[in-house]
Amino acid sequence: xxxxxxxxxxxxxxxxxxxxxxxxxxxxxxxxxxxxxxxxxxxxxxxxxxxxxxxxxxxxxxxxxxxxxxxxxxxxxxxxxxxxxxxxxxxxxxxxxxxxxxxxxxxxxxxxxxxxxxxxxxxxxxxxxxxxxxxxxxxxxxxxxxxxxxxxxxxxxxxxxxxxxxxxxxxxxxxxxxxxxxxxxxxxxxxxxxxxxxxxxxxxxxxxxxxxxxxxxxxxxxxxxxxxxxxxxxxxxxxxxxxxxxxxxxxxxxxxxxxxxxxxxxxxxxxxxxxxxxxx
Amino acid sequence: xxxxxxxxxxxxxxxxxxxxxxxxxxxxxxxxxxxxxxxxxxxxxxxxxxxxxxxxxxxxxxxxxxxxxxxxxxxxxxxxxxxxxxxxxxxxxxxxxxxxxxxxxxxxxxxxxxxxxxxxxxxxxxxxxxxxxxxxxxxxxxxxxxxxxxxxxxxxxxxxxxxxxxxxxxxxxxxxxxxxxxxxxxxxxxxxxxxxxxxxxxxxxxxxxxxxxxxxxxxxxxxxxxxxxxxxxxxxxxxxxxxxxxxxxxxxxxxxxxxxxxxxxxxxxxxxxxxxxxxxxxxxxxxxxxxxxxxxxxxxxxxxxxxxxxxxxxxxxxxxxxxxxxx
Numbered sequence: 001x002x003x004x005x006x007x008x009x010x011x012x013x014x015x016x017x018x019x020x021x022x023x024x025x026x027x028x029x030x031x032x033x034x035x036x037x038x039x040x041x042x043x044x045x046x047x048x049x050x051x052x053x054x055x056x057x058x059x060x061x062x063x064x065x066x067x068x069x070x071x072x073x074x075x076x077x078x079x080x081x082x083x084x085x086x087x088x089x090x091x092x093x094x095x096x097x098x099x100x101x102x103x104x105x106x107x108x109x110x111x112x113x114x115x116x117x118x119x120x121x122x123x124x125x126x127x128x129x130x131x132x133x134x135x136x137x138x139x140x141x142x143x144x145x146x147x148x149x150x151x152x153x154x155x156x157x158x159x160x161x162x163x164x165x166x167x168x169x170x171x172x173x174x175x176x177x178x179x180x181x182x183x184x185x186x187x188x189x190x191x192x193x194x195x196x197x198x199x200x201x202x203x204x205x206x207x208x209x210x211x212x213x214x215x216x217x218x219x220x221x222x223x224x225x226x227x228x229x230x231x232x233x234x235x236x237x238x239x240x241x242x243x244x245x246x247x248x249x250x251x252x253x254x255x256x257x258x259x260x261x262x263x264x265x266x267x268x269x270x271x272x273x274x275x276x277x278x279x280x
Numbered sequence: 281x282x283x284x285x286x287x288x289x290x291x292x293x294x295x296x297x298x299x300x301x302x303x304x305x306x307x308x309x310x311x312x313x314x315x316x317x318x319x320x321x322x323x324x325x326x327x328x329x330x331x332x333x334x335x336x337x338x339x340x341x342x343x344x345x346x347x348x349x350x351x352x353x354x355x356x357x358x359x360x361x362x363x364x365x366x367x368x369x370x371x372x373x374x375x376x377x378x379x380x381x382x383x384x385x386x387x388x389x390x391x392x393x394x395x396x397x398x399x400x401x402x403x404x405x406x407x408x409x410x411x412x413x414x415x416x417x418x419x420x421x422x423x424x425x426x427x428x429x430x431x432x433x434x435x436x437x438x439x440x441x442x443x444x445x446x447x448x449x450x451x452x453x454x455x456x457x458x459x460x461x462x463x464x465x466x467x468x469x470x471x472x473x474x475x476x477x478x479x480x481x482x483x484x485x486x487x488x489x490x491x492x493x494x495x496x497x498x499x500x501x502x503x504x505x506x507x508x509x510x511x512x513x514x515x516x517x518x519x520x521x522x523x524x525x526x527x528x529x530x531x532x533x534x535x536x537x538x539x540x541x542x543x544x545x546x547x548x549x550x551x552x553x554x555x556x557x558x559x560x561x562x563x564x565x566x567x568x569x570x571x572x573x574x575x576x577x578x579x580x581x582x583x584x585x586x587x588x589x590x591x592x593x594x595x596x597x598x599x600x601x602x603x604x605x606x607x
Contacts, residue, residue, distance in 0.1 A: 007412070014409050018420050021402060025423045028438050028482065029430075031450045035441065046453025090330045097327035109328075116339050118591045120543035122564050123584040124338060126571050127345035129356070150338035153331050182321050211431035213546045218572070229433045233550055236437045244441070244448075251437050255430045262429040266422065273490050 029255075035248035036060065043245050059249035068223065068231070069250065073257075076210060076227035079141060083148025083212075084205035087156045088198060090149065095160035096186050100172065110161075116154045121214045129218060144219045148212060152205045159204070159272055163197020164190055200272035203265050210258045228254040343588070349581035356575040367578030371586075376558070376566075384542070384562040384590075386473055387480075391541045394481040396533060399488025404522075406489075407496050421489070428486035436550025439479035440466070443551075469559035472552050476560045479547055484540070488533050495529030496522070528603050535598045542591055563587050 030050075035043060037055040063069050097103075098110060128147070129138070137143025167190050175185035191198065213229040220226055226234070232247075232254050239247045262269060320326060350368060354361040371377060402424060409417045430438070442450040443465035452462035465475045499522065507517045545564045548554065554561035554569070561569075567587060571580030 011412050011414060014405060014412065014414060015416075017405055018409060018414075018416055021405070022416075022420050022423050025427050025482070028442055029426070031442060032438050044448050046448035047450055047457055048453065090334060093327040094331035097324040101324045101327075103324045106324075113335070115592070115595075116335055118539050118588075118595055119339055119343065120545075120564060120584070120587055120591070122543065122545060122567055123346060123588050124342035126567065126577070126580050126584050127342040127349055128338065129571075130577075131342070131345070146334070147338060150334050153335055157331060207429055211429075211433070211546075213431065213433045229431050229546075232437060233433050236440070236550060247437070248441065251434050255434050258429045258431065259426055262426060263422065266425070269425075270490065273487070 032248050032252055035245055036252045038245050040242060040245060059245045060253070063246060063250045063253060069253075071224055072226055072228040072231040073253075075141070075225060076229070079145055079148055079216065079227055080206050080209035080212070082145045083152060083209045084202050086145065086149035087152030087205050088160075088202050091153050091156035091160055091201070092191070092198070093186070094153075095157045095164055096190060098157065099161050099164035100169070100190075113154050113157055121151060125214065125218050132219065139220060139222060139225065141220075141225060144216055144225075147215045147219065148209050151212070151215065152208065156201045156205060159201040160194070160197060163194040163200075166197075167193045196268070196271070200268040203261065203268050204272040207258055207261060207269070210261075346581040346585055349578050350585050352578045354577040354581070356571060356577045361578070364578070367576070367582045371579050371582045379558055380561055380563055380566045383473070383558070383560060387477060387544075387548075387560070387562050388538065388541045390473075390477045391480040391484065391544075392534060392538050394477060395484045395488045395537055395541075396492075396530065398481060398485045399533075400492050400526075400530075402485065402489045403493040403496055404518075406493060421493075424489055425486045427483050430483065432483065432544070432546035433550050435479060435483045436547040439475070439482070439547075440551050443475050466552055467556055469556050472556060472559045476548050476551055479551055480541065480544065483547065484537060487537060487540075491533045491536075492526065492529055495526055499525045527601075531598055531602050535595055538594055538598065539591055542587065542594075563590075 034050055034052065036059055037057065038049065038052045039054055039056055039058075042049045042052045042054065098106065125147075132138045132143050135143070137146070171189050171193070172185050175189055180188070211229065212227070213233070216225075216227050216230050217233070220230065223231075232250055235250060236247055349361075351363060351365065352361040353364040353366050402420070406417045406421060409420075427435075444450070445452060445462065445464060445467055447453065449462075449465075451465065455462055464471055466472050503521050503525075504517060507521060512520070543564055544562070545568065548560055548562060548565060552560045554565045563583065564587060567580050567583035570576050570583055
């Protein structure tokens with residue numbers, strides 16, 4: 001098909017708009033990267049040295065050598081993955097029941113689970129602070145992980161229900177005829193077939209947990225227990241202009257793992273984001 | 281798939297044949313016990329209990345507890361509390377609450393409208409580029425989505441570095457290079473809110489873009505072909521075909537990001553900390569400060585209940601805007 005002149009002009013306008021948008025979304029991160037490889041002297045030259053003349057990895061070396069930083073990363077990995085695994089493990093049976101069983105009050109229950117997402121973490125953390133303190137769970141990774149799991153459960157139930165719904169029921173019926181119990185048919189048939197959905201849900205939880213700030217910020221006051229999100233916030237509050245390049249390096253290192261997971265597993269994340277929210 | 285053995289269902293189905301045979305020689309006692317367990321497990325309760333237990337303990341109970349605390353004069357590190365209306369009356373009576381609510385309204389409306397408008401614009405642009413088979417659409421989507429993956433607390437720090445009013449701040453030093461006077465992005469109370477909204481939109485737009493892009497994909501192209509035959513102008517196609525078909529997706533999108541924005545805490549905390557003065561202090565920050573800096577647990581609980589009531593109220597209003605068949 002030959003494209004008309006007007007269409008070709010429009011194509012160039014679309015290209016131009018795409019370029020502007022790409023730059024608008026890239027530049028903030030590139031600026032962070034630029035600051036992170038500068039010497040202190042070049043930081044003070046601002047935008048004139050967007051591409052530094054004397055780039056250095058010294059800032060990263062200093063941040064990575066810091067024992068504190070290593071513990072922040074380890075704490076984040078631990079909290080994020082245990083929280084994600086716990087949320088998927090607890091949500092999967094519930095999602096299976098909502099997908100396969102008919103019972104009274106199912107509709108309101110599903111609506112109730114959905115509306116839990118409307119509740120801000122702050123609303124529950126204010127009363128939970130004393131409750132967790134009394135249980136001895138304040139200042140502990142165990143108690144913090146429980147809250148990560150709770151925060152992840154509602155959205156995980158919804159995601160998993162959608163992927164369980166996609167597994168044909170006839171397989172369940174065939175399994176029942178073969179004498180399989182509900183549990184066996186859930187573990188041996190539904191779960192393996194819904195594996196992509198389980199992976200999507202786990203990864204979405206992982207990324208949300210990597211970003212989680214409020215729960216550890218309120219639960220954990222000891223430096224050695226902090227995940228990276230709390231650590232860089234505290235660091236940002238204590239830095240001066242002289243250490244801007246170190247803050248930039250630490251900040252970049254904090255977001256890189258999340259960005260890497262995202263770029264590698266984009267397909268799964270998009271599936272998780274759009275599941276349920278958009279129907280045909 | 282031509283080869284049947286490649287079907288993913290084959291493996292689990294093959295494995296299930298084994299227990300079906302062995303169950304025949306199980307002892308009657310075992311069978312009875314297994315029968316009782318199976319009967320319990322065939323109902324929904326044991327499946328739902330673990331998840332609902334956690335939600336009950338960490339969501340339902342705290343909400344009841346927050347309501348109870350709101351009617352006391354509780355302080356964070358004080359176990360003795362008395363029933364009292366003081367928390368609620370001091371909350372309603374304080375002149376600060378008006379400022380906070382106005383900030384929350386400005387911040388939420390501007391951020392939500394901005395995210396939906398920009399998200400829709402990018403989604404339409406990507407659709408248009410894909411129709412013309414232009415390259416780079418996947419790259420653009422990935423770049424926009426990458427911003428969404430950045431932790432909100434890091435987002436606040438990044439934008440603080442960009443808006444920094446030190447001589448080397450990104451935007452101001454770039455403006456100076458172009459011969460434009462620097463702007464007091466964060467220290468001027470009337471600019472700080474705009475800066476906070478920009479940072480929020482930058483990060484949140486990806487979510488709207490992805491939801492609306494997925495919804496745009498579901499519109500039947502035949503409708504646009506028919507419109508082209510009728511010589512419909514682009515804005516007519518947008519107004520009479522695109523928008524009506526997007527209505528449900530737009531409302532769902534609005535509900536989701538409205539809740540996220542109302543509850544936003546991290547980005548503003550790292551960017552402005554609510555300042556200068558109270559210029560960017562929204563309800564969530566105010567509730568946090570009341571409890572964890574002033575230790576007024578009762579008043580903070582009342583404020584967090586106010587936040588919850590506003591969230592639920594606005595959600596109900598938005599649900600009413602959904603097309604009937606989607607409610």
